[in-house]
Every structure is written in C-alpha cells, then in structure tokens.
Amino acid sequence: MKKQYETVIGLEVHVELATKTKIFCACSTAFGGAPNTHTCPVCTGMPGTLPVLNKQVLEYAVAVGLAMNCEITRYCKFDRKNYFYPDNPQNYQISQLYLPICRNGYVEIETEEGKKKVGIHEIHMEEDAGKLIHDEWEGCSLVDYNRSGVPLIEIVSEPDMRDAKEVIAYLEKLRMMIQYLGASDCKLQEGSMRADVNLSVREVGTEAFGTRTEMKNLNSFRAISRAIEGERERQIELLEAGNAVIQETRRWDDAKGESYAMRSKEDAQDYRYFPDPDLPPIEVDESWLEEMKAKQPEFREGKMKRYKEEYDIPEYDIEIITASKCMADLFEETVKLCGQPKKVSNWLMVETLRLLKERGMEPEDIRFSPSNLAKLIRLADEKVINSSVAKEVFEAMFDNDMDPEKYVEEKGLKTVCDEGALKKAVEEVIAANPKSVEDYRNGKEKAIGFLVGQTMKAMKGKADPGKVNEMLRGML
Numbered sequence: 001m002k003k004q005y006e007t008v009i010g011l012e013v014h015v016e017l018a019t020k021t022k023i024f025c026a027c028s029t030a031f032g033g034a035p036n037t038h039t040c041p042v043c044t045g046m047p048g049t050l051p052v053l054n055k056q057v058l059e060y061a062v063a064v065g066l067a068m069n070c071e072i073t074r075y076c077k078f079d080r081k082n083y084f085y086p087d088n089p090q091n092y093q094i095s096q097l098y099l100p101i102c103r104n105g106y107v108e109i110e111t112e113e114g115k116k117k118v119g120i121h122e123i124h125m126e127e128d129a130g131k132l133i134h135d136e137w138e139g140c141s142l143v144d145y146n147r148s149g150v151p152l153i154e155i156v157s158e159p160d161m162r163d164a165k166e167v168i169a170y171l172e173k174l175r176m177m178i179q180y181l182g183a184s185d186c187k188l189q190e191g192s193m194r195a196d197v198n199l200s201v202r203e204v205g206t207e208a209f210g211t212r213t214e215m216k217n218l219n220s221f222r223a224i225s226r227a228i229e230g231e232r233e234r235q236i237e238l239l240e241a242g243n244a245v246i247q248e249t250r251r252w253d254d255a256k257g258e259s260y261a262m263r264s265k266e267d268a269q270d271y272r273y274f275p276d277p278d279l280p281p282i283e284v285d286e287s288w289l290e291e292m293k294a295k296q297p298e299f300r301e302g303k304m305k306r307y308k309e310e311y312d313i314p315e316y317d318i319e320i321i322t323a324s325k326c327m328a329d330l331f332e333e334t335v336k337l338c339g340q341p342k343k344v345s346n347w348l349m350v351e352t353l354r355l356l357k358e359r360g361m362e363p364e365d366i367r368f369s370p371s372n373l374a375k376l377i378r379l380a381d382e383k384v385i386n387s388s389v390a391k392e393v394f395e396a397m398f399d400n401d402m403d404p405e406k407y408v409e410e411k412g413l414k415t416v417c418d419e420g421a422l423k424k425a426v427e428e429v430i431a432a433n434p435k436s437v438e439d440y441r442n443g444k445e446k447a448i449g450f451l452v453g454q455t456m457k458a459m460k461g462k463a464d465p466g467k468v469n470e471m472l473r474g475m476l
C-alpha cells in the first residue's frame, strides 16, 4: 500500500514596524531615499556608539502580542546574534533569544473544517540589516544602510499548519490584525511583511516530526502556496526513494517553480548569542500594561457586530468591508459625512472592488477621500448627475481623487433640467423611430427601453433616464 504523508508547517514572519524612526537611533525609516542618507554612527555600527530603544517599537510589539493572545514578558532583554555579513556593520544583530517580549499565544483561522487555533510560540523585537546591491555591470557589490536598524518583530508560530490554505489563512489573519493595529502596512511585495516557511513531512499516524527545511524569498501569497506544494513533493520523493531530507535553508525561485539549497541550516548555538550589554532590560509594569490593553483598537469581530447593529447593510457587505482596515475606515468616515450607509457600501462593494481588481490594486492603495465619495453620493442623490455619469465620475475620482463637484462642473456633466430641450429630443426620437413607437403601442414593453436609450444618446447621456421614460410614455 502506498504511504500517506502529512505536511507539518510552521512560519517565521518578519514585520517591519510603522515607526517614523529606527529602533535604536533617530534616523528615518522612510522607504527609498538616496543610498546611505538615512544613517548615523549608531545604525552604521561605529565603535563607541550606544543604542537607545525606541519606545514605540515596544508598544507595537506588545499591542501585537496582546491581539494574538500572548503572555507579555514582564522582564525582557535584548541579545546579540553574532555573525559577519557586509550588510551588518556591527557584526551582530540586536535581537531577542532568551526573553522575547511575547510568548505562548494563538490566532484563530477559518479552515474548511471550521475554526482552528494556530499557536504563536513567541514574538520578538529586532533590527533589520542593510541591503546589498550586486552590480553585475561593474562587477562589484554596493551596500546601502538605509534599512539597517529599521525595527522588526518576528512572529514565530508553532508547527500547527498542515497545508498551503491554512498558511495563507494564517498570514491573512496576521496581516489584518497588524493593519488594524496600525503597526505596519504589511506589504509582501515591498518587504514590510516577509514569511519564511519551515516544512517537513511525516507518515500519517506518526508523532515524531520529519527533518524540516526552511524556505526564504517568498514575496507573494501565490509564491508561498507554490513553494509549499513544491517542497512537500520534493521531500516525499526523497523519502520514497529511501533518501534523507537534509536540514537546510532553500531559496524558492517562483519563475522556475523550484527551490535550491542556499546553506545548511544553522542552529541558535552557532550564533553565540549573548545578552546585549548596551541595552538595559525592559520591565513591563502592571499599570503600563493595563494602559496598553485599554488602547487596543476595535478589531474586525467587534466591527462586524457593531456594523450589524448600527448600519442596516447586508452581512456579506460587512464581511468584505471589515476584511480590510482601510476599507472599514473609508466606509465609516464617508457614512459620517453623508449618513447613507447602504449607498456608501454599494460604491465600495461594486465599483471600488471592480476597479481594484482591474487595476491590480489592494484596498490599501485606495486614493480617493471619504469627503469626495460623500460629495459624489450627494450629487447623485440630488439628481445633479444621473447614475451612468456618476460611475464615470467615480472612476476618475478613483484614479485621481479629484473633487467630483468641480469635475462635473468643468466637464459639463450635469443632467439637463431644461424641459424644452428634453421635450425636443423626445419628439425627434419618436419621429425617427416609427417601428419602435408602433411596437410599444402594440404592447411591447421592451420598445420603450430602446426609445429611452435613443433619447439619452441624443442628450449625450446628460438626462435623467426616469424623467425621459415618463415623458416618452406621456407623449406616446
């Protein structure tokens, strides 16, 4: 009988925190910038400099830990992870090994079999390294320390996931919670969220874990899914052929759809970690922790419940809107301005989702403001513009966040209220389409739709279709 295998997956997720300054100095964390302009003696590892912890980093790490049901370590320390690499000028990375800030938590994910808890082993704070740029043209490597010292948290899960779907559900949950906290924008493509996948396989029914490999360089959910499938197959093939899986770090090449070995996996002892002597331990006292708990924002579950009570919109809408913090914010702000939850929801659910998909954008990339959306809703409500013009204005607003009132004015898109002009157009359409007129008079309801369309065309789309319909019926 063929052996059945089970996949065991744990994740190490690095998240770049949204602080304005770096973890141990006052340099900017802004993305981009000319190489080595966001640097100082501290983050370039000059001798004699001293790091000072950015309090906001601790606050974000604790907030994330609380959201993920972790125990907060009341006496926590930083350690040095020693290694040489040109992107790491200190020759060590300040991280946490012995006393990480958060431990023993969990997050709940939805799976096909229902809710499932994924354990959080720990969350620790650390600094990011610089970036090496390999210039093949000049045959040299350049180093940019702008990223050196940017604060990270590393969220280490328990090996609780069993397939790619669970991994994606877990990552989406993390991303959503962290975005709700405002602790990071969590963009995989830009590297503000990075996932390393630890994967092993074992025969179904066995307790002991197989030998695991770690995969890096996964910068999209699609790449993560494909890497998991590929690595599972590779390990099973090895075992079936009577070979052993080697514990190593592998790099996933998404273009080729295969992974290759980078280096044999080091264990913690290879780094000779030791407590950082330059940073005092952090003592988290009760009152500060209580303050942090009180400051936790309303998360998705809370919002879903409140939306149901407060706004009369369908559950399906609530689910989509609250799945993204910025979509929820946009919804609430716009409703505050125009007081019409269902209409705001409709614009988000239909046109916004359509354009996001067409443009290949995420909700985080939405540029239009709540006040402009509220203005557009008012223009349509007061019948200043008709619904097809409103869609056109919305699209322009989606792309450039311009003021819809000004846009309508400048482009001359207002619905024509001049009864005389409308009447003239209707008369002309009736005269030009005797066949449809006859059809309508013989009871073919469809014919009226055609005549309305012709009149709208004659009015260059700037008439109220309801009114056109009414007038046509009256005149026939």
Ligand SMILES: [Zn+2]
Pocket (backbone or CB within 6 Å): 022, 025, 026, 027, 038, 039, 040, 041, 042, 043, 044, 149
């Ligand atoms: Zn600096």
